[in-house]
Structure formats: structure tokens, C-alpha cells
Amino acid sequence: MEKPFVHLHNHSDYSLLDGACKVGDLVACAAGMGMPAVALTDHGNMFGAVEFYKKARKAGIKPILGMEAYLDTDKQGGRSREGPGRYHHLTLLAESHEGYRNLIRLTSLGYLKGFYYKPRIGLDALEAHHRGLIALSGCAKGPVADLVHLGKADQARETAALLREIFGPE
Numbered sequence: 092m093e094k095p096f097v098h099l100h101n102h103s104d105y106s107l108l109d110g111a112c113k114v115g116d117l118v119a120c121a122a123g124m125g126m127p128a129v130a131l132t133d134h135g136n137m138f139g140a141v142e143f144y145k146k147a148r149k150a151g152i153k154p155i156l157g158m159e160a161y162l163d164t165d166k167q168g169g170r171s172r173e174g175p176g177r178y179h180h181l182t183l184l185a186e187s188h189e190g191y192r193n194l195i196r197l198t199s200l201g202y203l204k205g206f207y208y209k210p211r212i213g214l215d216a217l218e219a220h221h222r223g224l225i226a227l228s229g230c231a232k233g234p235v236a237d238l239v240h241l242g243k244a245d246q247a248r249e250t251a252a253l254l255r256e257i258f259g260p261e
Contacts, residue, residue, distance in 0.1 A: 105139035128153035179234040182227035190223025
């Protein structure tokens with residue numbers, strides 16, 4: 092038996108200036124492809140979470156709530172003044188209700204304390220609110236991939252180890 096495929100990194104039109112897919116279209120596409128679940132991971136926000144959750148449940152698909160966070164290079168709260176572009180993407184998925192609550196906390200902190208061109212979060216916030224979350228580092232603008240691209244393999248390994256320390260080996 093073939094294992095089902097599930098997309099875990101999707102942006103909707105709630106990813107301002109990036110995503111164009113309507114939430115209902117995402118759910119319909121996943122249902123049409125026979126996916127048992129699908130994730131919504133908009134950039135820096137969870138504006139579409141309730142709409143996505145309701146539409147996915149109605150279609151018989153497990154909704155996976157998430158966000159592609161803007162992770163600031165500044166450990167102390169996400170307000171580095173290094174200018175735009177000094178952040179990395181880190182996809183976060185709620186594994187549990189606690190994870191969902193932590194996603195809400197992180198997105199709120201991004202807007203309330205870390206906003207500088209984008210709603211950024213620092214490593215300190217990530218460390219404080221990581222429980223119940225799964226982190227994906229596969230994005231080309233991810234903290235590990237970006238360092239590899241810049242030829243900084245040792246720093247990339249250190250960053251991967253730090254993320255493993257925060258989120259655990261699994």
C-alpha cells in the first residue's frame with residue numbers, strides 16, 4: 092500500500108504579497124488529490140487559521156495549523172536593527188492544542204514586540220514557546236539552508252544543533 096502524501100508548507104492569500112491560493116481552493120485541491128491532511132503555513136501570521144480549520148474539517152481532511160515564522164537573528168526578542176532581510180524562515184506546525192496556543196503566542200509576539208518590516212520573533216521567544224510545535228527547516232531561506240548557501244557550514248551545523256536542542260531530536 093502506498094503511503095499518502097501530505098503538503099506541510101502552503102501559503103494562502105493571507106501570506107501578504109506572497110500567496111495567492113484561496114483557503115477553500117487549497118482544501119479542495121488536497122481533497123481532490125486524496126490527501127488525508129494538509130497544512131496552512133502563512134508567512135508570519137495565522138489570519139486564515141479558523142477559515143482553514145472549518146473548511147478542512149468539512150471536507151473530511153485533517154487541518155494542520157502552522158505558520159512560517161520570521162526568525163530574527165537577534166536572540167533577544169526579534170527587534171534587530173540590522174535592516175530588512177536579517178531574518179530566516181522557520182516553518183512551525185502545531186502538533187497539539189498546546190502547540191496551537193504557542194503559535195498564537197509567537198505570532199502575537201512577532202507583531203507586538205518584534206515588528207520591523209515583518210512580524211519577527213527571536214530565539215528567546217522560540218525557546219519559551221516551543222512545546223507542542225514541530226519545526227521544519229527545509230525552506231531555502233531557513234536558518235540552516237541560508238548558512239549553507241553562504242558557505243558557512245560550521246555555523247549551519249551549530250544552528251541545526253540549536254534548533255534540535257530547542258525542539259528535540261524527533
